[in-house]
Amino acid sequence: MPKSSSESGGLDPLVWKITAVAVLGSFLAQLDATIVNVSLSSLAVDLHSSLTAIQWVTSGYLLALALMLPLNGWLVERIGAKSLYLWCFSFTLSSALCGLAWSANSLIAFRILQGMSGGLMAPMTQMMMARAAGKHMARVMGYAAVPILMGPIFGPVIAGAILQHASWRWLFLVNVPVGVLAIVLAVLFLPNDREETRSRELDLPGFALLSPGLVLFLYGSDHLGTRSGLTTLLMSIVLLAAFFRMALRKGDKALIDLQLFKRKTFSASATTQFMANGISFAGQMLIPIYLIRACGQSPSATGWLLAPLGVGMICSYPWIGALTQRFGIRKVSAGGAFLAFAATLPFIWLASHGLVLTVLACALFVRGIGLSAVGIPSISAAYASVRKQDLPMASTSLNIVQRLGGPTLTTLCATFLGWRLGMAQSSAGLSGAFTAAFVLLCGLHALLFAAALRLPFSIDKAMEQPAAEKPSALLELMSE
Numbered sequence: 001m002p003k004s005s006s007e008s009g010g011l012d013p014l015v016w017k018i019t020a021v022a023v024l025g026s027f028l029a030q031l032d033a034t035i036v037n038v039s040l041s042s043l044a045v046d047l048h049s050s051l052t053a054i055q056w057v058t059s060g061y062l063l064a065l066a067l068m069l070p071l072n073g074w075l076v077e078r079i080g081a082k083s084l085y086l087w088c089f090s091f092t093l094s095s096a097l098c099g100l101a102w103s104a105n106s107l108i109a110f111r112i113l114q115g116m117s118g119g120l121m122a123p124m125t126q127m128m129m130a131r132a133a134g135k136h137m138a139r140v141m142g143y144a145a146v147p148i149l150m151g152p153i154f155g156p157v158i159a160g161a162i163l164q165h166a167s168w169r170w171l172f173l174v175n176v177p178v179g180v181l182a183i184v185l186a187v188l189f190l191p192n193d194r195e196e197t198r199s200r201e202l203d204l205p206g207f208a209l210l211s212p213g214l215v216l217f218l219y220g221s222d223h224l225g226t227r228s229g230l231t232t233l234l235m236s237i238v239l240l241a242a243f244f245r246m247a248l249r250k251g252d253k254a255l256i257d258l259q260l261f262k263r264k265t266f267s268a269s270a271t272t273q274f275m276a277n278g279i280s281f282a283g284q285m286l287i288p289i290y291l292i293r294a295c296g297q298s299p300s301a302t303g304w305l306l307a308p309l310g311v312g313m314i315c316s317y318p319w320i321g322a323l324t325q326r327f328g329i330r331k332v333s334a335g336g337a338f339l340a341f342a343a344t345l346p347f348i349w350l351a352s353h354g355l356v357l358t359v360l361a362c363a364l365f366v367r368g369i370g371l372s373a374v375g376i377p378s379i380s381a382a383y384a385s386v387r388k389q390d391l392p393m394a395s396t397s398l399n400i401v402q403r404l405g406g407p408t409l410t411t412l413c414a415t416f417l418g419w420r421l422g423m424a425q426s427s428a429g430l431s432g433a434f435t436a437a438f439v440l441l442c443g444l445h446a447l448l449f450a451a452a453l454r455l456p457f458s459i460d461k462a463m464e465q466p467a468a469e470k471p472s473a474l475l476e477l478m479s480e
Contacts, residue, residue, distance in 0.1 A: 061118075072123045136321075272448065308362075312372070344441055352435045420433035
């Protein structure tokens with residue numbers, strides 16, 4: 001295992017090698033999730049399918065990803081992180097199968113297979129960096145987040161270039177050489193952790209409740225305007241509530257150990273992550289709709305108008321680690337939350353007074369900086385607050401919370417906006433609807449700021465657990 005040198009100023013070079021392997025996998029997963037979005041029309045024509053059916057090329061991937069996510073912690077404990085990560089890269093093979101698909105149904109089936117293997121990439125990336133970097137997690141993640149963020153940005157660009165100059169099949173075949181390279185680097189650089197594995201029985205009833213619950217929740221949130229979507233959402237809530245009750249009873253034998261959330265630092269970090277991810281997705285839904293419906297911008301122009309948000313994130317991410325080390329977790333995360341809140345207030349003015357491009361660009365840029373400052377410190381605090389053997393479970397739990405935050409707050413804002421738009425009878429009513437929606441978004445930002453204030457002052461404080469939370473020596477021996 002690499003030694004993160006707290007005594008010296010630098011980090012073990014192996015930490016950066018492990019981070020590079022982890023980031024490469026996460027980048028591929030992000031790229032795969034977005035590269036197909038702009039090519040659905042071309043796929044529908046070439047495969048003689050309807051746009052409604054071919055949409056499952058994207059939806060199937062995302063739902064399969066959610067289906068496999070709860071298994072991450074159990075699989076790491078059972079076979080080890082290195083073995084699981086190499087298995088995750090089997091989606092290189094499924095990428096080749098997607099490129100060889102002969103019909104819409106076969107492509108959808110191969111994309112589901114791709115999502116099942118790629119679904120473990122995000123928690124694996126965070127967990128391996130946490131293991132390698134230790135208390136330097138914020139610094140390492142600050143640099144690692146930049147290439148991961150590039151995936152959704154480069155996805156549509158690469159897809160457009162491929163569709164213009166080559167067959168759609170290269171949307172998937174382009175992953176094969178990169179995946180092979182990632183496998184070689186993983187074999188060379190990832191430490192062998194077989195000796196740290198432990199035999200733990202799979203919580204099949206928990207898996208039967210949690211995984212379908214997550215899938216139905218994501219699907220229902222995306223189709224809330226239909227009767228089937230609402231029914232699906234209600235079913236998911238029942239399944240998730242049943243899992244929650246069962247997991248509380250089973251304790252550390254459950255698929256997800258809810259006892260982690262009894263720790264003050266971990267629960268504060270999870271709440272912050274839920275709110276930050278939800279607010280980010282809600283903003284990505286509200287702002288484009290405002291620009292298109294209220295301001296009359298075209299979809300292509302709206303894409304360019306939103307660019308300052310990503311620029312703000314990319315410019316600030318590399319500095320977050322240094323800022324966290326200097327000022328502490330709470331000040332950076334809460335400061336970022338307040339900055340994002342302040343940068344969202346101008347949208348209330350824009351919605352009521354009309355679009356001003358300079359105000360929009362500045363607000364988006366500052367909002368990107370603020371949102372990027374919230375996530376990394378809070379994630380670092382969460383991982384610092386748990387024992388090494390609990391990292392797989394902590395990583396899985398955090399990623400589930402993050403994925404629930406997006407659709408939950410997006411659905412809340414979309415439902416509220418739809419209700420206000422339904423009442424709008426004039427242009428003034430339209431303006432009032434978006435003004436109210438941005439007021440709601442600002443209210444959520446205020447809650448995010450309150451959540452960030454519960455984070456510990458520093459990494460060292462996050463690593464200090466109250467005596468009641470420290471496992472006894474007997475329990476340590478039993479867990480080993």
